Amino acid sequence: MYLRELSVSVSTMFARGLKRKCDQEEVTEGFGTVPSYSLQRQSLLDMSLVKLQLCHMLVEPNLCRSVLIANTVRQIQEEMSRDGVWHPGAPQGAGRAPLDRLVSTEVLCRTARGPHGEQAVPESGESPSQTPAPGLCTVSLAQELRDPESGLWEMDSPRESRASFSKSLDQIFETLESKPPGSMEELLSDVESSYYDLDTVLTGVVSGSKPGLCGGLEGFTTAPSPPSSGCKSDLAELDHVVEILVET
Amino acid sequence: MLLSLPALHLQTSEHHPLFQLPHGRLGPWCSPTGSPAPLSCEAGCGEGSWILVCRLLVPTQVSLLSMEEDIDTRKINNSFLRDHSYATEADIISTVEFNHTGELLATGDKGGRVVIFQREQESKNQVHRRGEYNVYSTFQSHEPEFDYLKSLEIEEKINKIRWLPQQNAAYFLLSTNDKTVKLWKVSERDKRPEGYNLKDEEGRLRDPATITTLRVPVLRPMDLMVEATPRRVFANAHTYHINSISVNSDYETYMSADDLRINLWNFEITNQSFNIVDIKPANMEELTEVITAAEFHPHHCNTFVYSSSKGTIRLCDMRASALCDRHTKFFEEPEDPSNRSFFSEIISSISDVKFSHSGRYIMTRDYLTVKVWDLNMENRPIETYQVHDYLRSKLCSLYENDCIFDKFECVWNGSDSVIMTGSYNNFFRMFDRNTKRDVTLEASRENSKPRAILKPRKVCVGGKRRKDEISVDSLDFSKKILHTAWHPSENIIAVAATNNLYIFQDKVN
Numbered sequence: 001m002y003l004r005e006l007s008v009s010v011s012t013m014f015a016r017g018l019k020r021k022c023d024q025e026e027v028t029e030g031f032g033t034v035p036s037y038s039l040q041r042q043s044l045l046d047m048s049l050v051k052l053q054l055c056h057m058l059v060e061p062n063l064c065r066s067v068l069i070a071n072t073v074r075q076i077q078e079e080m081s082r083d084g085v086w087h088p089g090a091p092q093g094a095g096r097a098p099l100d101r102l103v104s105t106e107v108l109c110r111t112a113r114g115p116h117g118e119q120a121v122p123e124s125g126e127s128p129s130q131t132p133a134p135g136l137c138t139v140s141l142a143q144e145l146r147d148p149e150s151g152l153w154e155m156d157s158p159r160e161s162r163a164s165f166s167k168s169l170d171q172i173f174e175t176l177e178s179k180p181p182g183s184m185e186e187l188l189s190d191v192e193s194s195y196y197d198l199d200t201v202l203t204g205v206v207s208g209s210k211p212g213l214c215g216g217l218e219g220f221t222t223a224p225s226p227p228s229s230g231c232k233s234d235l236a237e238l239d240h241v242v243e244i245l246v247e248t
Numbered sequence: 249m250l251l252s253l254p255a256l257h258l259q260t261s262e263h264h265p266l267f268q269l270p271h272g273r274l275g276p277w278c279s280p281t282g283s284p285a286p287l288s289c290e291a292g293c294g295e296g297s298w299i300l301v302c303r304l305l306v307p308t309q310v311s312l313l314s315m316e317e318d319i320d321t322r323k324i325n326n327s328f329l330r331d332h333s334y335a336t337e338a339d340i341i342s343t344v345e346f347n348h349t350g351e352l353l354a355t356g357d358k359g360g361r362v363v364i365f366q367r368e369q370e371s372k373n374q375v376h377r378r379g380e381y382n383v384y385s386t387f388q389s390h391e392p393e394f395d396y397l398k399s400l401e402i403e404e405k406i407n408k409i410r411w412l413p414q415q416n417a418a419y420f421l422l423s424t425n426d427k428t429v430k431l432w433k434v435s436e437r438d439k440r441p442e443g444y445n446l447k448d449e450e451g452r453l454r455d456p457a458t459i460t461t462l463r464v465p466v467l468r469p470m471d472l473m474v475e476a477t478p479r480r481v482f483a484n485a486h487t488y489h490i491n492s493i494s495v496n497s498d499y500e501t502y503m504s505a506d507d508l509r510i511n512l513w514n515f516e517i518t519n520q521s522f523n524i525v526d527i528k529p530a531n532m533e534e535l536t537e538v539i540t541a542a543e544f545h546p547h548h549c550n551t552f553v554y555s556s557s558k559g560t561i562r563l564c565d566m567r568a569s570a571l572c573d574r575h576t577k578f579f580e581e582p583e584d585p586s587n588r589s590f591f592s593e594i595i596s597s598i599s600d601v602k603f604s605h606s607g608r609y610i611m612t613r614d615y616l617t618v619k620v621w622d623l624n625m626e627n628r629p630i631e632t633y634q635v636h637d638y639l640r641s642k643l644c645s646l647y648e649n650d651c652i653f654d655k656f657e658c659v660w661n662g663s664d665s666v667i668m669t670g671s672y673n674n675f676f677r678m679f680d681r682n683t684k685r686d687v688t689l690e691a692s693r694e695n696s697k698p699r700a701i702l703k704p705r706k707v708c709v710g711g712k713r714r715k716d717e718i719s720v721d722s723l724d725f726s727k728k729i730l731h732t733a734w735h736p737s738e739n740i741i742a743v744a745a746t747n748n749l750y751i752f753q754d755k756v757n
Contacts, residue, residue: 041590044590044644044647047647047648051650059400059401059402059403060398060400060402060426060489062489062653063488063489063507063508063538064507064538064540064557064597064653065650065653067535067536067537067538067557068557068593068594068597068653070536071536071593072590072591072593072594075590075593076590
């Protein structure tokens with residue numbers, strides 16, 4: 001299976017300390033190349049967050065689906081923390097606007113080349129094309145990041161702000177305009193706080209208590225982190241990579 | 249190409265009657281034996297010996313039609329040959345269930361309606377026609393509701409129908425949507441009283457001054473009328489969405505299960521239910537697992553099982569304690585480390601659990617497999633069948649278009665020797681547990697002529713595609729068969745494909 005094969009190869013690369021270099025090499029080979037594992041994992045995380053947010057607001061969201069997606073998100077974030085990629089609080093490199101961070105789903109779901117050199121391209125009818133999609137997905141992602149009131153699977157307590165998707169879009173546009181572009185640090189800190197809010201939402205409590213799960217995650221953030229310079233260059237490379245992908 | 253489910257809200261409903269495909273006289277009908285006819289060793293399910301009996305399309309306004317036409321709807325079935333290729337979303341069938349004799353077949357749809365089909369009775373003149381199902385009754389079971397506290401709609405979609413065993417002339421079934429379970433009584437009326445004193449034949453009141461004699465009303469035969477009345481409404485007991493109902497073998501109680509809780513009801517009491525399972529954590533942030541299906545043991549009224557989104561099954565004994573939070577048995581297969589991925593948990597989530605008729609086994613359906621478990625062995629299933637393993641490399645796309653969350657059901661045949669489940673592209677699969685043979689069949693208009701033998705289908709995984717094979721990338725993921733049912737004693741199956749109900753029969757030579 002595609003993801004599995006990559007994880008094996010990436011862990012080998014880890015062992016040889018060649019991860020960053022290999023990532024970049026792998027992706028710059030050409031348009032048809034399989035994206036790196038970390039890129040793919042990141043996109044899966046983003047897609048999952050989007051899925052959690054984009055529930056039907058008229059009908060109660062499917063709890064089973066939400067739980068499964070949230071577990072997937074948790075799993076990805078735990079792995080990213082283990083890999084040392086998850087640094088919500090550390091200062092990040094400057095550069096790209098949030099729009100460029102999201103890889104299109106076509107890239108994400110691209111499978112390896114078949115034995116006959118064919119490219120299996122699993123596309124869903126709704127799979128966004130390269131150009132408009134990142135904008136839409138990122139808008140939704142930013143909505144998830146900026147909208148702590150989103151009810152994910154709370155069922156018991158009534159919610160005041162069940163913003164419809166269009167209303168949330170307005171909120172997003174406001175926040176995107178007001179925020180200086182390309183603030184990776186803020187973006188990631190938003191992710192961390194949104195995860196925190198995920199848990200507050202789960203408890204049905206809006207005020208900021210300290211849920212257990214988030215406590216575990218905060219443990220990651222307070223753990224000794226690699227020097228910020230290494231992190232910075234990681235992200236700069238990631239941005240560079242995404243820039244290439246988006247422009248092709 | 250993977251296709252996401254298209255929006256199905258098309259033009260408004262139109263009167264189109266129930267119809268059946270024309271049936272030719274292709275051969276003598278198989279004579280009913282009365283005893284369950286196992287799939288023969290020669291034919292078996294691996295050799296495509298299934299034929300299409302009829303395809304039923306449930307229109308949106310069938311009840312109006314029967315009132316206007318005022319003829320037996322069964323006559324309409326036989327005469328209409330029109331084909332309608334569109335349907336509204338409300339017509340999507342969401343559950344299918346035979347009753348305990350197989351005489352009746354009930355379907356529920358997204359619009360909250362229940363349609364009951366009845367098997368054509370055997371007659372000397374038309375021996376071929378036996379085995380076909382015609383509309384018996386249609387009624388609106390659930391209406392859309394609005395929860396004002398949460399500002400959310402409650403869907404009227406029928407999630408499950410379960411029949412009660414027949415105890416008198418009337419039929420009883422339970423139907424449920426996300427929040428409310430209803431007990432419906434379906435009864436026939438073929439006589440009506442005539443000769444009232446105070447009313448004339450049209451029901452108008454007579455002037456008492458004109459009445460000079462008294463007469464006794466008598467019952468006279470009338471055209472058969474089938475009426476459905478709600479006898480009980482079991483409401484306000486579920487905070488979360490009901491996914492299962494199961495009638496107990498004592499025929500006095502039943503259970504309803506939602507994502508986090510299972511309640512036990514007595515049929516006679518609607519304002520109380522007992523909570524027998526509660527997995528809701530004290531802090532909802534710790535929620536990582538939900539209940540996905542539940543069923544009572546077919547013979548032991550104290551035993552039931554429930555499955556979870558983590559791929560586990562718990563068997564509980566109600567004699568152990570009032571709240572069955574501690575299971576008696578815990579069924580879980582250890583994870584295969586070579587198959588591990590971010591989607592492992594999602595595809596391990598069990599979408600359906602069914603006891604065998606014997607009560608010795610349980611069958612579970614997760615996204616890619618069907619598993620048979622022996623109740624006496626908890627650490628792994630005794631049989632695992634791959635339904636569509638070619639999707640394993642497509643999980644990312646299936647996650648993106650949400651298909652990975654599709655909940656497929658699974659069914660046993662009457663003798664527990666064959667199991668069946670659905671797949672995509674209107675395919676459904678049967679696995680013979682004895683011969684270990686399996687077959688893929690398709691429920692589609694284009695490929696099924698009435699009484700023609702269904703041709704087995706094959707999905708080509710890679711490389712050279714043979715003539716009749718279909719490649720994985722050509723599968724239509726909007727055509728999924730989630731709901732199927734198997735007649736309790738005969739080899740008749742009902743397959744729901746979107747808004748079509750297909751009935752197939754094993755062609756016995």
